[in-house]
Amino acid sequence: MVDLSFEMQALVDQLEPIARPGGKGRVLMFLGASKRAGTSTIAREFARVAAERSRRGVWLFDLDFARNSHARALARPDANVFDASFGRNAFWRAEPHGARARLVAKDCSTKHLYVTEFQRARSGVERLEFGNAREYWNAVRGSIDLAVIDAPGASRAILPVAADADGVILVADEGSWNERSIAARREAIERRGGIVAGIVCNRSRIVSRRAA
Numbered sequence: 072m073v074d075l076s077f078e079m080q081a082l083v084d085q086l087e088p089i090a091r092p093g094g095k096g097r098v099l100m101f102l103g104a105s106k107r108a109g110t111s112t113i114a115r116e117f118a119r120v121a122a123e124r125s126r127r128g129v130w131l132f133d134l135d136f137a138r139n140s141h142a143r144a145l146a147r148p149d150a151n152v153f154d155a156s157f158g159r160n161a162f163w164r165a166e167p168h169g170a171r172a173r174l175v176a177k178d179c180s181t182k183h184l185y186v187t188e189f190q191r192a193r194s195g196v197e198r199l200e201f202g203n204a205r206e207y208w209n210a211v212r213g214s215i216d217l218a219v220i221d222a223p224g225a226s227r228a229i230l231p232v233a234a235d236a237d238g239v240i241l242v243a244d245e246g247s248w249n250e251r252s253i254a255a256r257r258e259a260i261e262r263r264g265g266i267v268a269g270i271v272c273n274r275s276r277i278v279s280r281r282a283a
Contacts, residue, residue, distance in 0.1 A: 079113075079117050080120055082117060082271070083121050086238070096127065096211065096215050097238075098212065098217075098235065099219055099238050099239075099268070100238070100239045101221055101239075102233065102256070102260075103224025104224065104242060104243040104252060104270070105243045105247045105248070105252055106224070106247065108244045108247075109244060111135075111140065113273065114131065114221035115131065117219055118130075118219040122182065123181070123182075125215075125217065127214070128185055128215045129216060129217045129218075130176055130186070130217070130219070131186045132187050132221065133189075134201070135221070135223050136189035136199055139188045141221065142188035145180075145184070145186045146179055147177070147179060150179070151178050153178075154176075155173075157210035157214060162232055163199055163202070164200045166196070166198040166199070170192070170196045171192040174190075175188050201231055201232050202231050202232075203231045203232075203235055204232075205235055208236070220232065230259060230265070234260075234264040236266075238266050239267050239268060240268055240270070240271055241257065241270045242270075242271045245272050245273060245274045253270065
């Protein structure tokens, strides 16, 4: 597993001003601006480093519900399992209505770090849809220090979630840097009401090969 502690320390410092006043937590989304940009690795390492400073916890939301790769990599074998509904309507919908599915969080070996896992019945969920859920994310802000959302970069379906975040950080691979692609992704986010807080240029060839 790639360790980006040094690089992430600086990024966590730079993003602190995004924190909302009144002691509330914040919600940050990491989204790929190009294919194989290493977004998942950047999001994971950012969450891990931020958790070292946290008191109320950092939750890493993995929106790749099909693979749950972060949970497989980070959750402890004997992890405690927590309900991730926060008592609010979720930001995702499973179809058909009534399909058996839930989002949980599991604790990790890093203190104060939790990772989500989407659980579903073997059959029944035919389609998933993401939507706006302002009350949900406000409940998250009131309960934890930081939510880090790792969003699949190739999907526009996550744009409603981006609109509810305090900031979106685009991740682009140095080897496939494309200004037009980055500008298009920024425009799509801002058109939905989202805020692009910054762009990370990933210069690590190892990260690019290992992460989506």
